[in-house]
Structure formats: C-alpha cells, structure tokens
Amino acid sequence: MYNKFKFLIFNFFIIAGIVSGVSAADLLKVNNKTQKVDISLYSEIFIDAQNHFSYEDVRTNLFSENFKPLNLHSLSEYNVNDTIWMRFNISNVDENPFFGKIEMPISWINNIKTYVVADDETDEKNPVSTLLSEKKEITGRSFFLPLTIEPFQTLTVYIKAKNANSISFTLWLYSDENAAERLTYITMLNGSLIGIVLIMLFYNIHIFFILKNKSYLYFALYLASLFFLINTYYGSNLQLLWSYDAPLNENTFYPIIAFNFFAGLLFTRNFLNTNREFPKADKLLLFLMGSSVAFGVFAFMLGNNFTVIYVALFLTIIYFLFLLFLSLFSLKKKIAGSVYLLLGWLFLAVGQIMASMMILGFIDYSDFIYDMYGIVVILNTLMLSFAFISNIKYKEMQYESKIKKNHEITSRLNVSKKELRELNEKLKNKIERQEKVLLEKSNNNEKYLIKDEITMLYNKTKLEEVLTQELHRKKRYNSEFSIAVINIDNMKSINDKYDYQVGNSVMKEMADLFIHNIRYLDTVGRWSEKEYLIIYPETKGDQAYLAAQKLHKLVEEAKFFFVGKVTASFGVANSHRDDTLQDIMKRAYEALEKAQEEGGNRVEIV
Known part of the structure; x- marks a missing residue:
C-alpha cells in the first residue's frame, strides 16, 4: 500500500x-x-x-x-x-x-x-x-x-x-x-563497533574455558551473531569474508538475522532460567528458537525475495515483543539484572526495526539511522553485559552468604572435647530425668486415653473395644451378654437454664451412681455427650432389663447438686449370634427411642 x-x-x-x-x-x-x-x-x-x-x-x-x-x-x-x-x-x-x-x-x-x-x-x-x-x-x-x-x-x-x-x-x-x-569517521565508527564486539566475544570465550560456565558460552554465541549481523549491515562481510561473491552479502543477511534471533533466545533462556521461573513462556521460547532455525534454512534456500522479507519482518516483531514482555515479567519477579535486560532488548528493537525499514525502502535513507544502528548495538551489548554481571554478582552474593552461614555453624560446633563431655553428661542426666517424667506421664496418659475427662468413665473408644470383645466371645462360645444405652432426659434444658458446668456436674454425679451400683464384671462408660453405655457380660436380656430398672429407680430417687431431680431413659438390647457392633447398638437405640416416645423416664427393651 x-x-x-x-x-x-x-x-x-x-x-x-x-x-x-x-x-x-x-x-x-x-x-x-x-x-x-x-x-x-x-x-x-x-x-x-x-x-x-x-x-x-x-x-x-x-x-x-x-x-x-x-x-x-x-x-x-x-x-x-x-x-x-x-x-x-x-x-x-x-x-x-x-x-x-x-x-x-x-x-x-x-x-x-x-x-x-x-x-x-x-x-x-x-x-x-x-x-x-x-x-x-x-x-x-x-x-x-x-x-x-x-x-x-x-x-x-x-x-x-x-x-x-x-x-x-x-x-x-x-x-x-x-x-x-x-x-575517518566511518572507519572509526565501524572499527570501534567491531572492536568492542570482538573484545567482548573473545573475553567471554576465555572466561568460559576457565570457569566452564555455559552462561559465558551462550553470551559469546550471541556476540558472534551480532558480529556477523553488523558486518553484513555495514558491508564489512562483503569486503572481509566473502569478497568473491557480492550477492552472498545480501543472501546471507536473513539467515544471519535468524542466527541472531536463535542466539538471543538461547542466552535469555539460560539467563532467566525460564524452564524453572517461567515454564509456560519457556515452551513459547523453545518454539521461537525452532522457528528461527527453520527460517534461517528457509531464507538461505530461497534467497532474498519478498516472502523471506515479510517473514523476517513478522519474526522480528514477534521476537522483540516476546523478549520485552519476558523481561518485564522477570523485572516484576525481581530477578537480578532484569532492568538491564529490558533496556538492552528495547534499544536493539528500536534500532533493528528502524534499520530494517530503511534497508527495505519503507523510509528514506538517513546517515543518522544508518549510524544509529551501530550505537544501539553497542548499547544492547553493554546492557546485556550489565545484566549478565548483575546476575552473576547476585549469585555470588548468595553463594558467599551460604558459605558465611556454614562458617558460623562450624564455629558454633567447634567446641572443645572437654566442653562436649561436660555437655554430654548434662544432657545424659537431663535425659534420664526426662525419661522418668515421661514414663510417669505415659502411665497416667494411658489411663486418660481410655477415660472421659468429665465422668472419669471409659470413653467411646474403650467401650467399642470391650463391646467388640464380647461380640467375638458370642460368636465363638455363644455366651450371652446385653447392653443398655442411657440418655439423660432434658439435658439441653439443664445446660440452657444453668450452664455447661452444671450439666457436667450432673453427668459426673450420674456416672458415680452407675459405677457404684453395677457388678464388678459389668462395664459402664460415656458413649456420647448425654449418653452412657453399660455392657452386661453373661447376662440375658430380661436380666439386663431388671438391672436397668434398678438403676432407673436409683436415678429417679437421687437428688443432684444445684438441679435437684433428674430423670433418664434406658434402652436395653440382648445380643444375637451374628450381631455386629452396629446391629446391637441399633436395637439398643430403638429401645431408647421407644422409651423417649413414651415420655422418657422409663426402661424399654428390644
């Protein structure tokens, strides 16, 4: 257009x-x-x-x-x-x-x-x-x-x-x-530009062979791509490298651009550790690297034609947009050297796009634009060098910090043998005392682990264990046993009218009443917030019913502290041979529900 x-x-x-x-x-x-x-x-x-x-x-x-x-x-x-x-x-x-x-x-x-x-x-x-x-x-x-x-x-x-x-x-x-x-101006500009890039190129290669750090190799590769790129742009390749074939200077221009794209992406990937810091962006970066290689081969085979030009312009825009956005994200993530990285790609983006537009004739030739490209290449190289140095210094500081911490730990651990023996004796004595205390606490804890804190009766876990044992005995020896579930009537009203401390007092008093009025082989415990469970071994259902009637009468006649009269409902169930824990508890709750439906304060059996 x-x-x-x-x-x-x-x-x-x-x-x-x-x-x-x-x-x-x-x-x-x-x-x-x-x-x-x-x-x-x-x-x-x-x-x-x-x-x-x-x-x-x-x-x-x-x-x-x-x-x-x-x-x-x-x-x-x-x-x-x-x-x-x-x-x-x-x-x-x-x-x-x-x-x-x-x-x-x-x-x-x-x-x-x-x-x-x-x-x-x-x-x-x-x-x-x-x-x-x-x-x-x-x-x-x-x-x-x-x-x-x-x-x-x-x-x-x-x-x-x-x-x-x-x-x-x-x-x-x-x-x-x-x-x-x-x-003189042209020679000094070109000579300075090429000299700076070559010095930095050989320096980074030298450091790579000394330190064996791939980061220097990737940066050297990028500098090599810049060297060929600026030499093609300013015609130095035409005079120095392939003087036997003048059209080769133009035909290799776009493959060299592709090489520059590939090297820039490779350096950025290593610099930002995109595979770890930006996993999603890393996939796009790898795709762009592959596209650069494909474009380089494509451009070399087809030569300098319109298709290659437009693909190059498109790739140039995508390449710099991706690097600029990636640099912004790294800056937001506070990766060391990100500011210089962003400035470096920004300088080169402006210079390369302006130079490409002038080469292709979209804008008029200008000595300023022509010379500006060399300046932005130097600025790009310097900014990337600053970014590289900042990143390495940051890593060195982290490494030194780790070494310092290790030295501090070593210093603290560098105690004389005498101090260690004294410390060992003190620790040994302290451990022995602590073992005694822990043993005592362990014995006490074993008691508390199976006891309810308020009633001091067995808790639900222990009751399930005893009930499971009785079910096994029933299946193996066909021995009789029964259970009774007891629910305090109107417990919620007591808690609401007085408070939970009074309610807990009622629970404790009733627990004492039960524990003192059952047989030594019977087991009583707190089943839930307002329920008790009594297990009657070697006891048929009608016998358990009579025992429950006795406890019901004692509860009815008792006077509880601060509350006075309290009633309870009893649900009794006899065991069957093939019962599970859920089966017998279900029948006991059916009996309890029946007692409550009749107005409570009574004993029922199922």
Whole structure:
C-alpha cells in the first residue's frame, strides 16, 4: 500500500513537471569552497521496468524526456525488481580545478555501475568490484567515487542500480578534505563497533574455558551473531569474508538475522532460567528458537525475495515483543539484572526495526539511522553485559552468604572435647530425668486415653473395644451378654437454664451412681455427650432389663447438686449370634427411642 501510494505521488510530480515545462533537474554548481552537497536534490531518475536498456541507450537524446527530477533527499524503493537509472550534472564554476569524491553507500546494493561523462568520454566503474578488488583505493562501508573537474568544466554522471527487491541510498558530494574526514569517521565508527564486539566475544570465550560456565558460552554465541549481523549491515562481510561473491552479502543477511534471533533466545533462556521461573513462556521460547532455525534454512534456500522479507519482518516483531514482555515479567519477579535486560532488548528493537525499514525502502535513507544502528548495538551489548554481571554478582552474593552461614555453624560446633563431655553428661542426666517424667506421664496418659475427662468413665473408644470383645466371645462360645444405652432426659434444658458446668456436674454425679451400683464384671462408660453405655457380660436380656430398672429407680430417687431431680431413659438390647457392633447398638437405640416416645423416664427393651 505504501509503495503504491508513493508511486502515485511520484507520477503526480512527473506529470506536474511535464505540464510546467520542467524536464530536467537543476545543474549542480561547485567551486573550491564547496564542502558537502546533497546530490539527490539535483538528480533525475528513470525506471527501466523491463531491465532492458543499456548505458548507450539511456544517454541518447531520445531518453532525455524519460528522466524526471527526483526532488527527494534519498532514493528509497521497496518491492521493486526494476533497474533504476539516476543522472545528474556537475559544473565547476571556478577558475581552479575541483577535487572531490561522491559517497555512495552500497552495503545492500549488489548490482551498481557508474558512468562519468566528460568531453564525450565515459569513465565506467563498478563500485562493488572496485571495493572487492585488491587495487581499491579506499576501504569502507561506502564507495567513494573520485572526481576531478577542470575549471568551467561540466560532467554528467549516470548511475545504474538494481537489487533483488529494494533500493535505498543517497548520494553526497564532498571535497577531498571533507571526504577524508567522512571516511575517518566511518572507519572509526565501524572499527570501534567491531572492536568492542570482538573484545567482548573473545573475553567471554576465555572466561568460559576457565570457569566452564555455559552462561559465558551462550553470551559469546550471541556476540558472534551480532558480529556477523553488523558486518553484513555495514558491508564489512562483503569486503572481509566473502569478497568473491557480492550477492552472498545480501543472501546471507536473513539467515544471519535468524542466527541472531536463535542466539538471543538461547542466552535469555539460560539467563532467566525460564524452564524453572517461567515454564509456560519457556515452551513459547523453545518454539521461537525452532522457528528461527527453520527460517534461517528457509531464507538461505530461497534467497532474498519478498516472502523471506515479510517473514523476517513478522519474526522480528514477534521476537522483540516476546523478549520485552519476558523481561518485564522477570523485572516484576525481581530477578537480578532484569532492568538491564529490558533496556538492552528495547534499544536493539528500536534500532533493528528502524534499520530494517530503511534497508527495505519503507523510509528514506538517513546517515543518522544508518549510524544509529551501530550505537544501539553497542548499547544492547553493554546492557546485556550489565545484566549478565548483575546476575552473576547476585549469585555470588548468595553463594558467599551460604558459605558465611556454614562458617558460623562450624564455629558454633567447634567446641572443645572437654566442653562436649561436660555437655554430654548434662544432657545424659537431663535425659534420664526426662525419661522418668515421661514414663510417669505415659502411665497416667494411658489411663486418660481410655477415660472421659468429665465422668472419669471409659470413653467411646474403650467401650467399642470391650463391646467388640464380647461380640467375638458370642460368636465363638455363644455366651450371652446385653447392653443398655442411657440418655439423660432434658439435658439441653439443664445446660440452657444453668450452664455447661452444671450439666457436667450432673453427668459426673450420674456416672458415680452407675459405677457404684453395677457388678464388678459389668462395664459402664460415656458413649456420647448425654449418653452412657453399660455392657452386661453373661447376662440375658430380661436380666439386663431388671438391672436397668434398678438403676432407673436409683436415678429417679437421687437428688443432684444445684438441679435437684433428674430423670433418664434406658434402652436395653440382648445380643444375637451374628450381631455386629452396629446391629446391637441399633436395637439398643430403638429401645431408647421407644422409651423417649413414651415420655422418657422409663426402661424399654428390644
């Protein structure tokens, strides 16, 4: 959409130029005082959509009307496979010769030729071949075309440029003095950038071999990916690594980006321990690492085409969004170095997206953006280094803290043998005394474990044990036994009217009455909050009924402290041969329920 819009505007200016009678750009005039000029503003362009015309064709008068003023500071086109011709005229209006150089950034343009016409003689040069030849005069990311213009002489310069899918460059004319300053700046910037990355790369590899810590290896791998990335961006790979094949500089650009993505994700995974700290994010991180590898292979096989470009842009956005959000989560979790990690990815995200947009022609070429990428790479490297150092220092502090604690423990344990013997004797005596006390308490506790705290009768656990024994005896020897469940009538009213202490007193008094009026072989205990259970061994149901009648009469005649008269209901049940504990208790409760339904204060048997 942007390209179409830009194309429509461009055609509008062409039509407007034709209508107004403007068919050529202004003549660029120079003299011995000229220092720096933007040639693009004085240039005309012609788009050869069929890639058909040669220099001999376009320099003829027939093509004069086909060249239209550029009227822009830079030439930026994306999604194009066309050949673009640029033409401009330079005139020396001084009586002294003009010595200068034209800067032509060609890091991303693999097919470019220049034709300098003076007095009907043409000097043809191929900037890429010139840069890669052993006889090159200048080594730098830009090609500097030397120009010597005699007094009052006019030169016409043609530039033929074609790239795989986009063209983005601008032309500047410098005097020899200013060109030297510009070249010095470029060389220092590129040299400093590459030097910093290489120094950090070799340092981390060195530390890895000393400490055998994989964290240094992963960081070194990321620095290596940055080294290849910036060298491709600034054209150093073209001159240093694969000078035999200029298109390889562009065709390897996206595989190198994929390598950078993979190394950045691997370093972040190790740095944040995402498999432990962020398990869900770790799965997405592994997926992105696999996608980076797949994209690298895909880009290398297909070369530099539109599909690869759009996939690269999409992956770049996803890559940086993921790293930024992951850094924010680590910052929230207060992982050491997270602030620097976030800043590092933020710097690189801004620089890489801006640089990619400029390389692809979405935005005009700018020396500021071009140089800014090197600055953000250094900032990214420094921030990640700070994050790495902060994280390692934090781990070292934790390790030192553990060592300090261990030393303190060792110091406390480093007691002399004499002190240990004395302490041992004291402990031995103390243990013996404690064992005696515990033995006494254990004997007492055994009593209390089977006794109810209020009534001092057997509790439910002990009653179930005795009842289970009687059931076994019944099945084995067919011996008789019966039980009686006793419920204090209106116990809730007593608690509500007086309080629970009075209620507990009633429970205790009735328990004493039962314990003193049963046989020695009978067992009585507290079954629930207001219920008692009496087990009558060797006793049939009618005999148990009579025994319960006796207890009922004693309860009815007794006077209880503070309350006075209290009544109780009795439910008696005889045992059967195949009874379970639940069976006999069920019959006893049926008898008790029957007594309560008759108004309470009575004995019933089932």
